[in-house]
Amino acid sequence: MAINSDIGLSLLNSMGVGRFDVANMARVLAEADVAAQRINLEQRQQKLDFKLSGFNLLNQALQGFNSQIASVLDPKTFSKLSASASDESVISAQVTGQPVAGTYAIEVQQLAQAHTLATSNSFTSTNEVVGEGTLSITVGGVQHDLTIDSSNNTLEGIRAAVNSA
Known part of the structure; x- marks a missing residue:
């Protein structure tokens, strides 16, 4: 097998x-x-x-x-705030920042008035000589001293010195 x-x-x-x-x-x-x-x-x-x-x-x-x-x-989105005044010739209103809705009243307690200084001397021309020295003017807490000499000692010269200070 x-x-x-x-x-x-x-x-x-x-x-x-x-x-x-x-x-x-x-x-x-x-x-x-x-x-x-x-x-x-x-x-x-x-x-x-x-x-x-x-x-x-x-x-x-x-x-x-x-x-x-x-x-x-x-x-x-749907509630835009606006401001308005009843008499825009007296006061104007504007919305800024994040205002709170409401009606506000403004009360004027005193109106601003023009400030005028007077002197006993009067001038007939802007070219008249005023004098010489130092003129000190303080605006917003900052004092500006202007030297007034023969180059700017008229009303016109003082005006120019003040405006350029």
Whole structure:
């Protein structure tokens, strides 16, 4: 019987059927199994990427919607405040900053008056000589000393010195 099996084995080997490469077959089967799993994972990844992209688009749309809603909910959008005076020739009103709505009354307690200094001397011309020395003028707490000499000792010269100070 051993002779028959040897002959059968020889016959199979000569046809190439008798040799079975187990290592190669195991490698091919393992690669096929891994390839199927890889394809499955890649398909799942594509689905998740697609969903993530959709969620990102939805998030952007909702953020735009949120900013539009915020401007609608802002009370300043529909309630612009303005200011007016009953007599614009006497007083003017203007809205600045963050005003508080309301009606306000302004009471004038004293009107401004022109300030005039008088002297016993009167001048007939702006070119008359006034005198020489130092003229001190304080404006807003800042003192300005003007030197009056022969180059500017007339009313016209003093006016020019004051205006250029």
